[in-house]
Amino acid sequence: MPAINWHDSFNLLSRLTPRRVWNAGKVLSSYYISKISGKPVQWGYPISISFEPTTSCNLRCPECPSGLRAFTRPTGMLQKDFFSDTIDQLSRDLLYLVFYFQGEPYLNPGFLDMVKYASGKGIYTATSTNAHYLTEENARKTVESGLDRLIISIDGTTQDVYQQYRVGGKLNKVLEGARNIVKWKKELKSKTPFVFFQFLVVKPNEHQIEDIKRLAKEIGVDEVRFKTAQVYDYENDPNKLIPTIEKYSRYRKNKQGEMEIRNALQNHCWRLWHATVISWDGLVVPCCFDKDAQHTLGDLKGKSFKEVWHNDKYKRFREQVLMGRKNIDICANCSEGTRVWGD
Numbered sequence: 001m002p003a004i005n006w007h008d009s010f011n012l013l014s015r016l017t018p019r020r021v022w023n024a025g026k027v028l029s030s031y032y033i034s035k036i037s038g039k040p041v042q043w044g045y046p047i048s049i050s051f052e053p054t055t056s057c058n059l060r061c062p063e064c065p066s067g068l069r070a071f072t073r074p075t076g077m078l079q080k081d082f083f084s085d086t087i088d089q090l091s092r093d094l095l096y097l098v099f100y101f102q103g104e105p106y107l108n109p110g111f112l113d114m115v116k117y118a119s120g121k122g123i124y125t126a127t128s129t130n131a132h133y134l135t136e137e138n139a140r141k142t143v144e145s146g147l148d149r150l151i152i153s154i155d156g157t158t159q160d161v162y163q164q165y166r167v168g169g170k171l172n173k174v175l176e177g178a179r180n181i182v183k184w185k186k187e188l189k190s191k192t193p194f195v196f197f198q199f200l201v202v203k204p205n206e207h208q209i210e211d212i213k214r215l216a217k218e219i220g221v222d223e224v225r226f227k228t229a230q231v232y233d234y235e236n237d238p239n240k241l242i243p244t245i246e247k248y249s250r251y252r253k254n255k256q257g258e259m260e261i262r263n264a265l266q267n268h269c270w271r272l273w274h275a276t277v278i279s280w281d282g283l284v285v286p287c288c289f290d291k292d293a294q295h296t297l298g299d300l301k302g303k304s305f306k307e308v309w310h311n312d313k314y315k316r317f318r319e320q321v322l323m324g325r326k327n328i329d330i331c332a333n334c335s336e337g338t339r340v341w342g343d
Helices: 006-013 018-037 080-090 111-120 136-145 159-165 171-187 206-219 305-309 312-327
Strands: 048-051 096-099 124-129 149-153 194-201 223-228 251-253 259-261 275-278 283-285
Touching: 006 194, 018 312, 048 080, 080 111, 080 305, 096 111, 111 124, 111 136, 136 171, 149 171, 159 171, 171 194, 171 206, 194 206, 206 223, 283 305
Parallel strands: 048 096, 048 275, 096 124, 124 149, 149 194, 194 223
Antiparallel strands: 251 259, 275 283
């Protein structure tokens, strides 16, 4: 595990209010009651949500529906009025807000205004970016927006390796963007956003694990975190992405020499009780693994979030998870239990 960044941890904890603590207690207790009893009980409202700024992306990563332009749902941009209306419903209970689901957040022209709005409500905010749009101007606006955490996806330390997964990407743009953020944090004397490089470990880049640590130190980002890659057709691995270092893989060979998921799935999932995902157009889906919104649990167009959170569809989905999680397609390739944040 990486060393704890105390400032980032205290920053998150500082967002707790008596109401948010009470809500988290209700959510946690209902989760454990459900886990023990095998029957879905849901008290309270989400501690964390992910809001999708857009489905659009400038890259074409081979295991990403956004990169492959493979969505069956429409592409579009999150609108500020819809976002603020939804946040107004949830802000008193909500602790953590991730501006990411699919797509590149900085393509939405209103993205940083929405960050600023949520920050003004005392919510801890985070986003994930490929960093191609972190110009001097955007870097300064990012720091000024109050964003608390910035995840920069960087999956190689040389252009030839980086572009094997980040198809269409330019490593020099990523590094320039990272330097811009570090520069403006210093210029504005800001401790936020907490910046880390996220390195998706795949076979083409696994030899650069030590290199990315050195590069991060040179640029001045706060941390490097390593992530295991989701491979849809892991049995055949057509893009040859599964790393040879088992620590960084979600998969392993069984006794028959066939690839299988490394970790057994348990019939419970904390995400279903404490978090949710909202698409740019208001669809509520169970988690970030439902990338094409195939398991829509509600639609916020014309309904309040609180109606959706406690509706029959959500209850049935939680019940399915408790009965047999491996039978749900989006759960079958889940990374829970195979995350590798650092060494």
